Amino acid sequence: MSFFGNLFGNKKDKSALGIDIGSSSLKVVQLRKKHGAIVLETYGELALGPYGGVEIGQATNLPADTIGKTLTDLLHESNVTTVDCGVSIPSSRSLLIFIKLPRRNDPKEQKTIIELEARKYIPVPIDEVHLDWFILPDASTEAQTKSANTKPKDINVLLIAVHNNELKLLESVVQKAKLAATFYEIEIFSTIRSVIDEPVKPVMIIDIGAASTKVYIVERNVVDVSHAISQGGQDVTRSISVSSGVDIAQAEQLKKKIGISGEKGDSQSTAIENVFSQIFTEAKRVLTQFETAHRRSVASIVLTGGGGVTKELSTYAQTFFSVETRIAAPFAKTQAPEFIRPVLKNIGPEFSVAVGVALRKLEEMS
Ligand SMILES: Nc1ncnc2c1ncn2[C@@H]1O[C@H](COP(=O)(O)OP(=O)(O)OP(=O)(O)O)[C@@H](O)[C@H]1O
Ligand SMILES: [Mg+2]
Numbered sequence: 001m002s003f004f005g006n007l008f009g010n011k012k013d014k015s016a017l018g019i020d021i022g023s024s025s026l027k028v029v030q031l032r033k034k035h036g037a038i039v040l041e042t043y044g045e046l047a048l049g050p051y052g053g054v055e056i057g058q059a060t061n062l063p064a065d066t067i068g069k070t071l072t073d074l075l076h077e078s079n080v081t082t083v084d085c086g087v088s089i090p091s092s093r094s095l096l097i098f099i100k101l102p103r104r105n106d107p108k109e110q111k112t113i114i115e116l117e118a119r120k121y122i123p124v125p126i127d128e129v130h131l132d133w134f135i136l137p138d139a140s141t142e143a144q145t146k147s148a149n150t151k152p153k154d155i156n157v158l159l160i161a162v163h164n165n166e167l168k169l170l171e172s173v174v175q176k177a178k179l180a181a182t183f184y185e186i187e188i189f190s191t192i193r194s195v196i197d198e199p200v201k202p203v204m205i206i207d208i209g210a211a212s213t214k215v216y217i218v219e220r221n222v223v224d225v226s227h228a229i230s231q232g233g234q235d236v237t238r239s240i241s242v243s244s245g246v247d248i249a250q251a252e253q254l255k256k257k258i259g260i261s262g263e264k265g266d267s268q269s270t271a272i273e274n275v276f277s278q279i280f281t282e283a284k285r286v287l288t289q290f291e292t293a294h295r296r297s298v299a300s301i302v303l304t305g306g307g308g309v310t311k312e313l314s315t316y317a318q319t320f321f322s323v324e325t326r327i328a329a330p331f332a333k334t335q336a337p338e339f340i341r342p343v344l345k346n347i348g349p350e351f352s353v354a355v356g357v358a359l360r361k362l363e364e365m366s
Contacts, residue, residue: 001307002011005211006019007258008167009171009239013030013148014031014033014365015031015041015082015084016030016031016032016082016084016085016086016094016358016359016361016362016365017029017080017082017083017084017085017086017179017358017361018030018031018085018086018088018190018353018354018355018356018358018359018361019071019086019087019088019174019179019181019354019357020087020088020187020190020351020353020354020355020357021067021071021087021090021170021173021209022048022090022353023059023060023061023090023092023208023209023210023212024047024048024049024057024058024059024210024211024233024234025045025047025048025049025050025056025137025210025306025308025350026044026046026048026067026070026071026074026079027043027045027350027354027360028043028044028045028075028078028354029042029043029069029158029351029354029355029357029358030043030081030358031102031334031355031358031359031362031364032044032079032106032362033366034335036142037335038333038335038359038362039335040331040334040335040344041081041338042079042080042081043078043354044068044077044078044348044350045074045076045347045351046071046074046077048060048067048070051066051069051070052066053110054204054248055237055249055252056208057234057237057248057249057252057253057255057306058210058234058237058248058250059209059211059232061236064156064169064172064173065172065176065177067169067173067176068172068173068174068175068177069169069176071173071176071177071179072177072178074159075177075179077081077227081339082199083178083179083180083213084180084182084361085174085179085180085181085182085357085361086183086184086185086295086360086361086364087170087173087174087181087183087184087185087187087357088185088186088187088353088354088357089162089166089167089170089184089185089187089188090166090187090188091187091188091214091226091228092211092212092214092228093162093163093166093209094159094160094161094162094166095122095123095129095159095160095162096159096160096186096188096223096226097118097121097122097157097158097159097161098158098159098224098225099112099117099121099156099157099159100154100155100156100157101114101117101154101155101157102153102155103151103152103154105155105157107266109112109254110135110155112147114133114157114159115131115133115214115347116137117157117210118131118133118159118161120163122156122159123158124136124163128164128165129161129162129163129164129165130161130162130163130167131159131161132158132159132160132161132220133156133158134157134158134160135156135157135230136155136156136158136222136224137220137222138156139321141324151243152232155185158223160186161187162184168186171184172183174209181364182361182364183360183361183364185271185356185357185360187207187214187221187353187356188205188213188216188223188226188356189351189356190352190353190354190356190357190359190360191207191304191328191352191356192205192216192218192221193202193222193359193360194328194352194353194355194357195302195304195328195329195330195352195357195358196218196221196302196358198215198218198223198238198299199218199221199298200219200220200298201219201232201297201298201300202217202219202224202290202294202297202298202299203217203218203219203298203300203301203302204216204217204218204283204287204290204298204300204301204323205217205218205301205302205303205304205328206279206283206300206301206302206303206305206308206317207221207246207303207304207305207308207352208231208279208303208304208305208306208307208308208310209232209233209306209307210231210233210234210306211230211232211234212228212230212299213228213229213231213232213233213279213283213305213307214226214228214229214233214305215227215229215282215286217273217286217287217290217298219296223231223353224290224294225286225289225290227282227286228281228285229364230279231279232279232305232307233255233306233307235275235304236255236258236271236272236275236276236307236310237251237252237255238251239271239272239274239275240255240268240271240272240297242266242270242271243270244267244268244271249324251312253311254268255268255272256309258272258311259272259310259311259312259313260272260276260310260311260312260313260316261311262272271311273316276310276313276316277313277320279348280317280320282293283321284320284321289321290317293338297323297325298323299322300324300325300326301317301318301321301322301323301324301325301326302325302326302327302328303317303325303326303328303349304327304328304349304352305329305349305350305352306349306350307344307349308327308328308349308350309347309349309350313327314326314327314347326350327348327349328348328349328352329345329348330348330349330351330352330355330356331344331345331348331351332348333352333353333359334355
């Protein structure tokens with residue numbers, strides 16, 4: 001696990017903690033405001049695999065008790081000094097649905113229509129989920145509005161549903177770890193906060209986790225598209241393991257060492273490239289669909305999640321998509337000592353969600 005001590009002292013009351021319960025590891029980030037700047041106080045990560053009988057880097061599905069205990073260990077090892085936190089909800093445990101509905105001038109009536117309509121799209125009884133929604137600003141309808149000086153007939157709504165069981169699990173993890181969470185946020189929103197610098201043009205975020213890859217297209221800080229691909233870092237490792245006849249632990253090491261940049265034709269690099277080529281092929285379909293439907297180009301791609309750390313992946317992605325690609329740098333939004341910068345740059349993508357949650361918590365507290 002990566003960890004450094006509490007470099008900036010210990011003011012309990014002002015620190016904000018972000019927690020990301022990923023399928024393969026827990027991440028925590030503690031931030032504090034100092035003279036208007038956002039200071040990184042500490043961060044840490046602990047792999048869940050060994051607690052679930054699988055190797056580091058593989059996905060798990062653990063009960064709240066085990067996650068709570070692991071989180072307690074991590075908080076301790078990372079010298080976290082606050083209990084004030086927010087927690088991310090995995091995209092895989094939530095449902096994001098985009099719908100078009102007739103506009104109503106009366107907000108109450110509008111709310112009723114949205115909530116009634118939502119029932120058609122949520123595959124479980126509505127009282128089993130926590131439902132939230134936003135009315136999206138739409139670039140094309142905005143343009144219509146300007147030209148005709150009237151409001152468009154329809155509104156675009158983003159429905160967000162999280163199963164009550166998932167919220168209960170997270171709440172009991174928080175309780176077990178003796179923390180005080182004020183919000184639970186779907187990870188996409190945390191990621192947007194920590195990695196998007198250019199909010200105006202469409203940006204595609206590719207979050208390569210252990211179990212899956214999440215693809216989002218975000219424009220003006222609003223999510224336009226959310227899509228899950230059922231392959232992630234663990235599949236890259238398994239592919240190396242099979243092609244090279246090594247066990248999962250060795251394959252995981254090889255993956256981190258070699259990345260996509262090995263000698264042309266060597267079996268490990270080829271195994272890595274094969275998985276990323278499948279993941280990116282699906283991501284490209286999402287990109288093309290967006291560009292066709294919206295008649296706008298995606299301006300850039302951001303790689304995030306642990307898989308985003310893969311050596312030379314951004315060069316490979318840039319060639320694959322022919323779109324400018326960068327690696328997420330969530331810690332760039334925080335102040336930290338110079339000597340730790342290279343490490344933060346390297347591990348940044350893994351912490352995008354936790355940083356985003358901590359940033360929201362910090363805003364909430366100030
Ligand atoms: N240096 C590296 N090079 C390549 N892959 C890496 C590197 N570091 C971590 N990974 C891979 O990243 C994956 C974990 O990423 P991350 O921590 O974002 O996943 P997670 O949040 O636990 O999973 P999910 O988002 O699917 O719930 C693992 O499969 C791991 O092997
Ligand atoms: Mg993740």
